[in-house]
Amino acid sequence: MQEKVLHVLEFDKVKEQLIKHTSSSLGKEKVKSLFPSSQFEEVVKLQEQTDEAAKVLRLKGNIPLGGLVDVRQTVKRAKIGGLLSATELNEVSGTLYATKNMKRFIEKMVEEGIELHHLPELAEKMVVLQELERNITQCIDDNGTVLDNASETLKGIRQQLRTTEARVRDKLESMIRSSSATKMLSDAIITIRNDRFVLPVKQEYRASYGGIVHDQSSSGATLFIEPQVIVDLNNTLQQVKAKEKIEIERILRMLSDQVAENSEDILQNVYCLGEMDFMFTKARYAKEIKGIKPSINNDGIIRMYKARHPLLPIDEVVPNDIELGTDFTTIVITGPNTGGKTVALKTLGLCTLMAQAGLQIPALEESEMAVFHAVYADIGDEQSIEQSLSTFSSHMVNIVDILDKVDHKSLVLFDELGAGTDPQEGAALAISILDEVYNRGARVVATTHYPELKAYGYNRSGVINASVEFDITTLSPTYKLLIGVPGRSNAFEISKRLGLQERVIKMAKSQMTDERNEVDTMIASLETSKKSAEQEMIEAEKIRKEAEKLHKELQQQIIAFNEQRDTLFEKAEREAEQKLEAARKEAEAIIQELRSMRKQQHAQIKEHELIDARKRLEGAVPVFEKSKNAEKKEATKQHSFLPGDEVKVISFDQKGHLIEKVSDNEWQVQMGIMKMKVKEKDLLYIKRAKQEVQEKPLATVKGKDYHVSLELDLRGERYENALLKVEKYLDDAVLAGYPRVSIIHGKGTGALRTGVKELLKNHRSVKSTRYGEAGEGGNGVTIVELK
Structure with missing residues (x-):
């Protein structure tokens, strides 16, 4: 990098701002020697260091660098046998104190799990000399006076x-x-x-x-x-x-010798602390300019979003998007004076230098910067009275020097290329110079007044026109850079608004060629279209962000609702299980008590009466609706689904019928008038349609699928209803494939028992009947053998 270019792009002013954020003379020395690097790996490391320091400041607010002094000369003098003063020893003690605090500070952050890389590396190299620090502080106070207790x-x-x-x-x-x-x-x-x-x-x-x-x-x-x-x-x-003087000198000599003994460690500590001070200086400056860490590439690609010139006030400067090195490698910016062309040029150049020096740039996240071997700039009025050179001659001397050195790893900035001479010749020279630099593969941005260069961007691939926007209403530039739109003359519009007679303006327009008028009209149309598109894009982006925000909020609410619902379901399940368990235990206790009573009363209590007692106890147990979680658990059990099966879709809490299987784990389900595809794991089996069961051999049908009990209890039923129930029960039992069932009718007057006996005798599905054995309920139960 040329010193002249650093001065032209005002890199030295950036360094002046940096110095304000240093904590010691070590940091100031680093800032003064700051120079952009042209090595890709080094630039990446410098950017990582700055970003790491910015991360620490963001999380911790500040760092413990208090007490740090550049004691390198003091330590070197002690090393060669020099006697250090009490003040100098005090400075050494302060530096040792800063070393101890900084090392502990970084180690604590690492223990907290904060991801750091470069700071722990520096901290690892630092040596805590607590004994030397303690010896000095015990002998010398903060004012540099040797204490009595020394x-x-x-x-x-x-x-x-x-x-x-x-x-x-x-x-x-x-x-x-x-x-x-x-x-x-x-x-x-x-x-x-x-x-x-x-x-x-x-x-x-x-x-x-x-x-x-x-x-x-x-x-x-x-x-x-x-x-x-x-x-x-x-x-x-x-x-x-x-x-007293002799004793004080003896004490200072003793401490100076201790400093000499540890001189290498102290100098290493000073170096590490200086590096840290410089890192945090860059981080504080980044915070001031609202800078970000750009991505760094070695391919000559620049993408800066809403980039600002770092030396201009944030609330005054107009941010611009600047892209270079992908679809095009050359930008030609046209437009009126004081429109912001030079500012855009300097913003690009200065941000490039800052990025290569390890400084963050004032732009939005996701901006990207390239590493160039050299940045060349021909900017400003180069008129030299001493050398008797005109403006044009001075520019050409500079350009000749640039053309001697430029290559594919260069960034070249031309301001008012070809100015200061005959317009026709100047335009021709500008085109020729741009072609030469472009053909060497360099990245080029040039500003110009020449209308001939507007066509330059259209006639060559890899070159694009740009302009700075001008508001005709206010007769002032907006300083907004428009990539892809060439600048146009606003002389007629400005003159008209300033009061020039319409007749004069019309006469002037008549002097313009038809081609020139068409070009200006086309440029005006492009400006309008680009403005409209940008506005629509801003509105669309705003709507998209609002939609994303609403979507995230809704997702969070749904997640919270489901978690709360599942928690309540699980709580209800636990309570239900506890109540069921208590009811079962009570039932078992009652059964045990009844059996004990039967033994004591010599079998006067029959077994079917015990069964009846158990059934009544089970009927008293509360029934709880299954929770979603329970249904999901049950649904996960292996089950062979068939078309026509009645199922429950758990996620919708709706019943339906299976129509057909559409894939290995997915079925088409009819829920009312709605058909939809549902995952098999989301289905809960209820029952199977009768017509499908009949197609299968009866022997293979499981009774549990139809929820048919092995016994029918008719006690308490009216005579006619009881016989109807027996008819239906026998049909269900046959369909279920049961070989034998029990009908409990009780003893009573014997009317119901007789009616049931007669019905069974003439029923087509009954093979034989008998009363129950003593252990089965005696003549209060009829055992039916089915065909």
């Missing part, structure tokens, strides 16, 4: 220092309070000169105090005298201070 020796010296200083002050205080002090002293205060305690004595009373003169006022009227009586004490104080 050593027992220093503690003793400091105590002696305070005692001696107190004695000096006490002596001087007594002198200040004396009756003569007011007259002889310029001011009743104790001050310090040459690191010794002195009194401000008037010139004429110098002899009264004796001692040593250390200083005098500018007027000479006051002398700062160390009285003779405290000279010895001051000497003692100076000696103690000298000891």
